Amino acid sequence: MIKENLEKYQIIEDCPVRNVLDRIGDKWSILVISILGELGTLRFNEINSIIGNISQKMLTVTLKTLEADGLVSRKIYPQVPPRVEYTLTELGNSLLPSIATLTQWALKNMSTIKASRERYFKSLSVK
C-alpha cells in the first residue's frame, strides 16, 4: 500500500508542486502577480509604492524571476529618465485563478488557524 506510492512522491526533483512553489512561494511573487493582475500595466515605482514595504532589491529580483519564468513581460521605453512597464503575460494571467482559490481559502480560515495556534502554544506552556 505504501510501496506503490513511493516513486510517486520520492522523485522530488521533478515534482510539479515543488517546481511552482520554488518560484512563487517566496516572499513577494504572489503579491506582485496579484497586483499586476488587478491593476494591469504598472511601472517599477508604481508597484514599489503600492506594496510600500518592499526593498528595491527584492522588487528587482522578484520581477526578474517572474520575467524569466515568463509570467511577467517587461517593456522598456528608451527615454530619459527611463520608463519600464510590467504586465502579466498570458501565462501569468492563467495563474490568477489558482491564487484566487488560495486567497479564498486563506481569508475563510485565517481566524481558525490563528485560534488553533494560540490554543496549541497555550497547551504547551501548561505542560
Next chain:
Amino acid sequence: MIKENLEKYQIIEDCPVRNVLDRIGDKWSILVISILGELGTLRFNEINSIIGNISQKMLTVTLKTLEADGLVSRKIYPQVPPRVEYTLTELGNSLLPSIATLTQWALKNMSTIKASRERYFKSLSVK
C-alpha cells in the same frame, strides 16, 4: 487609481495570502498534506519513508507546525515502542482542492516555464 489600492496591499501583516503562504510555502508542508490527503492516516516513519529524502528534524518541524495550525491531527498510542498517527483534520482536508488547483496549473505549465527560463538565460549570455 493607485492611491485607492494602497491600503489594500500595504498592510502586509494581515494579508491573507502572506498568512497562508508563510505556513504552507515552506519546503515540505504541501507535500506532507498531499500525502496525508491521499493515503489517509499514516505513522511518522511511514511518511518519512514515502518522502524518502526529508530529514527527521524537518518532518518533525513540519508536522508540529501543521498540527499547531490545526491542519493535521496527532494521535498517540501509549505503548512501547510508541505509535503515533497523523491524519488531516477537516481544515486540512479543505485545503486539498486549493493545492490540487495549484498542482494542475504546475503540471500544465512546467515545461513552458522551463523553456522560458532557458530562453531568458540564453538571451542574457548573448549580451
Next chain:
DNA sequence: CAGTATCCCCTCCGATACTG
C-alpha cells in the same frame, strides 16, 4: 526613474548524535 552593488543578518534546512 529604474535599477546595481555591497554588506550583513537571520532563518531554513540538513547531518549527526542522542533518548524514553
Next chain:
DNA sequence: CAGTATCGGAGGGGATACTG
C-alpha cells in the same frame, strides 16, 4: 519508534549607497 538537541552551511532578504 518517534522523536530531541546541537552544529553549521546556504541563501533569502533588508539597508544603504551608487549609476546611466
